[in-house]
Amino acid sequence: xxxxxxxxxxxxxxxxxxxxxxxxxxxxxxxxxxxxxxxxxxxxxxxxxxxxxxxxxxxxxxxxxxxxxxxxxxxxxxxxxxxxxxxxxxxxxxxxxxxxxxxxxxxxxxxxxxxxxxxxxxxxxxxxxxxxxxxxxxxxxxxxxxxxxxxxxxxxxxxxxxxxxxxxxxxxxxxxxxxxxxxxxxxxxxxxxxxxxxxxxxxxxxxxxxxxxxxxxxxxxxxxxxxxxxxxxxxxxxxxxxxxxxxxxxxxxxxxxxxxxxxxxxxxxxxxxxxxxxxxxxxxxxxxxxxxxxxxxxxxxxxxxxxxxxxxx
Amino acid sequence: xxxxxxxxxxxxxxxxxxxxxxxxxxxxxxxxxxxxxxxxxxxxxxxxxxxxxxxxxxxxxxxxxxxxxxxxxxxxxxxxxxxxxxxxxxxxxxxxxxxxxxxxxxxxxxxxxxxxxxxxxxxxxx
Numbered sequence: 048x049x050x051x052x053x054x055x056x057x058x059x060x061x062x063x064x065x066x067x068x069x070x071x072x073x074x075x076x077x078x079x080x081x082x083x084x085x086x087x088x089x090x091x092x093x094x095x096x097x098x099x100x101x102x103x104x105x106x107x108x109x110x111x112x113x114x115x116x117x118x119x120x121x122x123x124x125x126x127x128x129x130x131x132x133x134x135x136x137x138x139x140x141x142x143x144x145x146x147x148x149x150x151x152x153x154x155x156x157x158x159x160x161x162x163x164x165x166x167x168x169x170x171x172x173x174x175x176x177x178x179x180x181x182x183x184x185x186x187x188x189x190x191x192x193x194x195x196x197x198x199x200x201x202x203x204x205x206x207x208x209x210x211x212x213x214x215x216x217x218x219x220x221x222x223x224x225x226x227x228x229x230x231x232x233x234x235x236x237x238x239x240x241x242x243x244x245x246x247x248x249x250x251x252x253x254x255x256x257x258x259x260x261x262x263x264x265x266x267x268x269x270x271x272x273x274x275x276x277x278x279x280x281x282x283x284x285x286x287x288x289x290x291x292x293x294x295x296x297x298x299x300x301x302x303x304x305x306x307x308x309x310x311x312x313x314x315x316x317x318x319x320x321x322x323x324x325x326x327x328x329x330x331x332x333x334x335x336x337x338x339x340x341x342x343x344x345x346x347x348x349x350x351x352x353x354x355x356x357x358x359x360x
Numbered sequence: 361x362x363x364x365x366x367x368x369x370x371x372x373x374x375x376x377x378x379x380x381x382x383x384x385x386x387x388x389x390x391x392x393x394x395x396x397x398x399x400x401x402x403x404x405x406x407x408x409x410x411x412x413x414x415x416x417x418x419x420x421x422x423x424x425x426x427x428x429x430x431x432x433x434x435x436x437x438x439x440x441x442x443x444x445x446x447x448x449x450x451x452x453x454x455x456x457x458x459x460x461x462x463x464x465x466x467x468x469x470x471x472x473x474x475x476x477x478x479x480x481x482x483x484x485x486x
Binding site for chain 1: 372376380448470471
């Protein structure tokens with residue numbers, strides 16, 4: 048009996064030790080799980096707020112497209128009639144020049160020059176408005192293009208080059224060197240070339256502008272080589288492309304706003320405030336992700352990831 | 361002397377065309393007529409026997425009868441009259457519909473008056 052009771056005692060103490068251990072493991076696991084759950088909840092909340100924002104943007108986009116349709120005709124009239132009046136003024140000038148010249152005529156000709164320059168301004172700004180409307184319409188009617196299996200490296204080379212030559216032919220060309228870091232081994236990706244090419248052109252244009260801004264802020268004696276790095280790589284069946292420039296960077300306080308439509312820091316005639324929202328929309332339509340990191344006067348990096356198509360090239 | 365008809369629900373289009381083709385109209389080579397709806401256009405064409413109008417330029421997006429419907433009706437009632445479309449939206453769908461229904465050309469807005477003038481000059485030369 049006694050020995051039995053001793054045995055019991057030993058068994059009990061082993062059991063209680065075991066229970067204690069189990070409890071500790073459980074407590075650890077609970078803590079771990081709680082941390083995981085908290086993180087998951089936070090991620091979900093972030094996704095939710097992101098979704099809410101994209102929903103808002105989408106309805107804003109629809110509204111904007113509707114407005115664009117309605118505004119297109121009036122803008123055409125403004126441009127057509129100002130153009131027409133410019134032609135007429137040119138004809139009037141020719142006729143007046145056939146008359147005997149005198150002081151009054153001279154004054155009339157001067158006034159005509161002023162009216163001409165006003166009309167040129169009307170036409171210039173009308174053309175600007177037309178450009179904004181066109182890019183809004185183009186975007187709202189986008190998404191009809193076909194998804195194809197595309198070699199991202201080839202598409203990048205083609206359109207970065209196009210953006211570069213567009214910038215070189217513009218009013219303010221700058222010297223840019225390119226640092227190509229394309230991984231030739233990346234898989235094909237499924238994308239709509241005509242939409243995705245707009246991403247490439249828009250991001251390059253932004254980089255060129257940022258590097259020009261930095262260049263203009265520096266002393267001519269400072270050494271600065273504007274450089275745009277384009278990188279591709281594949282990781283965990285995601286194909287990623289990065290655009291990194293060493294331009295003026297994006298201040299922290301506006302980093303959150305740059306995806307909002309019509310937000311622009313560029314001078315009136317240069318930016319529509321639609322470049323990056325369009326980039327975001329196209330990335331979303333491709334079920335991809337977009338990340339932006341930047342440090343003022345050091346760099347800005349746009350990272351876009353898309354799902355890789357499994358079959359290797 | 362040839363007569364062309366322009367159909368558009370925007371009334372300022374008349375002023376624009378009259379000024380753009382002022383010289384041709386003044387020299388008596390060209391006569392312009394305007395209608396502001398598809399119904400009005402058909403009425404005008406039906407009121408002349410035989411119709412004097414040889415060419416119709418029509419907008420597509422109009423209240424009531426659309427330009428594409430008008431195109432179909434003109435082609436069945438007055439097969440000899442040329443019809444071209446002028447639309448703010450040069451999308452493939454409208455383009456294809458217009459061409460399949462017998463449109464001669466498809467112009468997009470803002471109107472490139474040079475190409476329109478070329479088209480009309482070709483008529484004047486014949």
